[in-house]
Amino acid sequence: MLKNRLKELRARHSFTQIELAKKVGVTRQTIGFIEKGEFSPSVTLALKLAKALEVDLNELFWLEGEEEHER
Secondary structure (H helix, E strand, O other): OOEEEEHHHHHOOOHHHHHHHHHHHOHHHHHHHHHHHHOOOHHHHHHHHHHOOOOOOHHHEEEEEHHHHHO
């Protein structure tokens, strides 16, 4: 399962779900589903999210069970 820090990093930038969704071209619901772990984004969307949040992709997403030092 894909895990993420989307909600935390979005809050750090003071983005609402709607604002972030507009930046990356998806709906607010998509952002919410990703934050809850109910939807895994495409590689393209994951890269857009990382860019919008100014983080490396590995800081935003990782596979469940990965140790912190492996990311």
